[in-house]
Amino acid sequence: MSDSRTSEFIERIPVGPLALMPLDSIMPLGQRVDEYLSKWRGQRESEHKETIAFNGYQKDSYIVKSKVSRFGSGEAKANILETVRGVDLYLMVDVMNYSQTYSLFGQINHMSPDDHYADLKRVIAATTGKAKRINVIMPFMYESRQHKRTGRESLDCAIMLQELHEMGVENFITFDAHDPRVMNAIPRDSFDNISCSYQFIKAILNSIDDLDIDKDHMMIISPDEGGMGRAIYYANVLGIDMGMFYKRRDYAQVVNGRNPIVAHEFLGTDVEGKDVFIIDDMISSGESLIDTAKELKERKAKRVFACCTFGLFTSGFNKFDQAYANGTLNGVYTTDLIYQQPELLTKPWYRSVDMSKYIALLIDSLNHDMSISPILDTSTRINQKVAAYREHRAGVNKQMELSFD
Incomplete structure (x- = not known):
């Protein structure tokens, strides 16, 4: 990270206390992202870091614990185990993690993209509007291959983005979207399609x-x-x-x-x-x-x-x-x-x-309300x-x- 970029981090006030919430589907990647964030912020020295604006800026971990519980019928509910009032919340989800299972009427059921997306909405609902800002990092965009209509068929990806908008998500981050033009479904929201x-x-x-x-x-x-x-x-x-x-x-x-x-x-x-x-x-x-x-x-x-x-x-x-x-x-x-x-x-x-270091850099920049254009332009x-x-x-x-x- 360049010296000019580091000084900008120190001088810009964060949007709110950083909170990282990787769902179980993406927890290993989320933990590596958390390690980078903790390391970088622990190394930063600033005359402002003791002020109220930087309260809780340096922590051993920024992960806020959550839990999705399931009933025997397959129905579920989400619980957030720590306060998220006033935080800048970054939710991470992997809708493609089929390795996770749950009991459905005594049968072992592997989680589908639909299940993971439903869990994401449950966790957002559990914040009950207390977070200062909600950001979603969904590396593989849910239903990204169903992004256009060529007959009497559903537009699942666009509906997903509009649902998250209605739930209060302000920033949506994905990687190499199948067709990024689906962002037209939420023209007033921030949609970042990141290249690898x-x-x-x-x-x-x-x-x-x-x-x-x-x-x-x-x-x-x-x-x-x-x-x-x-x-x-x-x-x-x-x-x-x-x-x-x-x-x-x-x-x-x-x-x-x-x-x-x-x-x-x-x-x-x-x-x-x-x-x-x-x-x-x-x-x-x-x-x-x-x-x-x-x-x-x-x-x-x-x-x-x-x-x-x-x-x-x-x-x-x-x-x-x-x-x-x-x-x-x-x-x-x-x-x-x-x-x-x-x-x-x-x-x-x-x-x-x-990709953990890159995601950590994106989160760090967005939390300080900094432009991510220098990060996205990788040609140099x-x-x-x-x-x-x-x-x-x-x-x-x-x-x-x-x-x-």
Whole structure:
């Protein structure tokens, strides 16, 4: 964190005492965010920190405990176990955490996105309007794939945002939304769609030590037309080419709620001999991603990596194990913003991208009512990281040349 940014934190009065409330679905990530906040604030020295405006500014933990209890019928209620009167409250929820269960008429029921969203509303209702400001951090936006209407169908994502607005939520924060234009449902509220581009590039450069980042050796690929904007940003900031596939579908059939893909058609320059990175917002079953990787390998790509914000892996890991074993896919990067199966973390092809520090920085800035634009604009930091990587690579190559001499 820069010195100017640190001094701004010290001089700006917080909106209210900071309170962090991660629901059980996202508690491990919430605890890591809490550790960063406690560490940073404990290190700040200011002549104002003893004033009433900074009361409770430095604490060992900012987590406010809550509890959602369930009856045998599956009905539930939320309790907040500490006061939230006058606080700047940050609720965190992972609607994709299917590992949590509850008893439903004696049967074990895994929690669905609907259950997690209902729990979020219960906790907000339990604040009974006492918090000074309510902010929601929902990394995977609930019903984000049901964001537009193409017939007589529901608009679940827009309804969710409007419900939270009616409950008093002022700031809504999500990551790599499937279509951020859904923010039009709440035009008067703050809606921040956060990109994970810097964290991905940092993780890639830290884990792969032999990349040549130029147009001749590396390329960015969008697996469909919906992810073009994301891929264009990566390609531009890295100074390399991009390509895309579009999915030709059979609209005469519906299989598992969608029209099956007939073929993947490629648009772009030659990928032969290049390291290729497929950029997308999520991995669902992974079928489309692996098909894209196969197409790239058939076009003689050197290595194929996938970088997707959310790894759902709804059909398990077997396809990915096979793709890695036969050389179709060389690695998969996803964030820790949603639940990760313990088995996933043991896979040789998998790399987890930590987002806790970034979330802590966002919360810290918003609590001080500071602009988060400098945090969201990551191009400068990416350029610095890439320049340092290239310099290190050049030094290693020079050493190797000298050793052979």
